[in-house]
Amino acid sequence: PQNDNRPTTSITGAGYQKSALNLNKKNSNTIVEEGDEERIEEERIREIERSISKMVDQSIICQSKGDSRRALEIAKNAARKERDVTKKRDASGLTDGQNMDLTFSVHFNVAVQYEANDLYSEALQAYQVIVKNKIFQNVGRIRVNMGNIHFKLREFSKSVKQYRMALDQVPSHYRTMRSKIQANIGACFIKLGQYRDAASAYEHIMSEHPDFKPGFNLIMCYYAMKDAEKMRRAFIRLLNITSGVDEEKYQITTDDKNEAAHLEAISSDSLRAHERQRKTLAERSIVQAAKMIAPYIEDRNFSAGFDWCVNQVKQSPYGELASDLEIHKALTYLKEHSFEPAIKILKNLEKKDSNVRSQSNNNLSFIYFLQQKNAEASTFASKALQADKYNPCALVNKGNTVAFDGDWSSSIQYYQEALRVDAECSEALYNLGIACKRVDRKEDALESFIKLHQIQRTNPQVMFMIADVYRLMGDNSAAVEWLQQALSVSHNDPKLLQELGAIFDNEGDKSSAFQHNYDSYKLYPGDIRTIEWLASYYIESQFPEKAANYFARASVIDPHEVKWHLMNAACLRKVGNVHQALEKYRETHKKFPESREVLEYLVRLCTDMKMDKEAKDFAHKLKRLDKTLRERETRETRISSATNKGRQKSANSRRGSSKTRSTERIGSGRIGSGRAGSGRSRDAGSAKSKSSLEREDSEIVYEKIEPDVNIPAAVPASADYRPKTSAGKRQNDEFDDFDDNDELLPE
Known part of the structure; x- marks a missing residue:
């Protein structure tokens, strides 16, 4: 059969379009949005x-x-x-x-x-x-x-x-x-x-990464273990550590201006500052270690120990520290009150460089000042200034020597010069305040003490001096405020309480005065001045029986003063304990047989008690005592008049022959110098110490200036060389400074 081509039918639905591309576009946009x-x-x-x-x-x-x-x-x-x-x-x-x-x-x-x-x-x-x-x-x-x-x-x-x-x-x-x-x-x-x-x-550190801090701590551990041989070995290892600081690279050796500018720039940069710190750490560690081990490495003979340390330092790269160790050896002798060996060591250092020579002469000045040899102290202070005219410690000591001679104006100039060199020199500020007080420049004294207070905020001694200046200026309220501030730092200081009581007493505030004096008495029952004030307060308040107890304590503390025995007996008599008072007078007469006042009271009391026989006996003793005292006075008068006549006659006979010699002495300026000056100062000081027991209205009679000595802050006895107040009846009034020891803190 014949096959004809037939038209094919559509396999897609009507109105349908492919949308594959559109579907792909939609998916792409979704991915981008996400x-x-x-x-x-x-x-x-x-x-x-x-x-x-x-x-x-x-x-x-x-x-x-x-x-x-x-x-x-x-x-x-x-x-x-x-x-x-x-x-x-x-x-x-x-x-x-x-x-x-x-x-x-x-x-x-x-x-x-x-x-x-x-x-x-x-x-x-x-x-x-x-x-x-x-x-x-x-x-x-x-x-x-x-x-x-x-x-x-x-x-x-x-x-x-x-x-x-x-x-x-x-x-x-x-x-x-x-x-x-x-x-x-x-x-x-x-x-x-x-x-x-x-x-x-620390041994592990020294074998791996040796440094000065662990080296010093290692010596300290051996010191705590009392191992002398290991102390020696550790000290030698400390000396073998190199600081890594090359001082020669900062020295200008050429005339090149660019190189000079470069060296000047790097001499103040942060690296140079770090090198200075490391060098300071090295020197401090070596000196402190030597001071620590020297008394123990040679059978408790600190002199031989220092000699060994000095020899080892001389053989190390830190040979310049040997002189510092010699100075510390002398200071160790000073702490043991051995002045002659210290003087010998310091005089041997006079041929060293200018810095060491200045330190040694300054310390010699200090030693002679302690011995009250003011002429020698002044001479060595001048030598210290010749070696280093910018040594603030030497300026302070020179000021102390002229102040000792009574030239307070010149001492003020030396203290001010020391402050121009070192504005925070505490000794200069303190002594400047005292000197300004002596010349009646109270405002300047107050300014100095306030500046010192800004440096030492917790020093009660400085607060006391500020309060005393305010008291002299008549500002009792400010004085009370500063004394209370000092009392907040030194809680158990009876002298501060006593001063507060004196100010309140002068202002008529008897209750506050009694409270502060009583608190002072509880802290220190042996202060005669406080006991006398409390006894007088009870007498004024008509409580003689309480006053008698205080006078009895005073007679025990100061048994050689007849006044306390008499006041005790008088209080007993006023209370009505006549027989007890009579017995007290008899005991006092046995202790003080030449006291006319005791015999007078005995005669009067025996007469009042109808004890005629004893009254006659005491009256007879009183007459004999009067006769003895008159004869003694006549004899002393004759001796003194004969002595004066002999001196006048001798002076007249030598007047002509010594006229030329006297003129030469006056011309050479020898009068009033040397021992004569120091002798007058000692006599004046002794007179003041006697009169200080009769201080009234809490006035400060004199202040004692302590010399300064060039000792590093780490010396344990450095507090002994700080200035201290010594006012009136407060010879033993000292405020202790507590040095803050460095602790081992972890890095």
């Missing part, structure tokens, strides 16, 4: 992370400015934000892009701010969170911070545990870091009193 959302969310999270980083920076800046509380608040807010960001990442499925460095910095900053605010338990918890998180790497150093917190809490065993765990996680090639951790372990063992373990830690 990618944009993820990118936008990532940008939002990163923006929040940048703000968190800024908050961390702001927290650190606040902490550096001292606003620790504000820094902690910002750190907490940053941590809160960081947690929210982490939750957002988890919800969005973007955990792969989490910034672990930011998370670590936020948590670490929170812990640091807790520690800065003394919230140690919270800080330890924050550090513990970081340490336990295994995501963070190299967190072993965090345990050093934890160990430091335990050290501050005095939990030294826990501190050692943390330091050792940190040491295990620090790689061996970090030698400096490991040495510092070992030093902290040694400090903890010292605090625990385990000196052998501490020495082992």
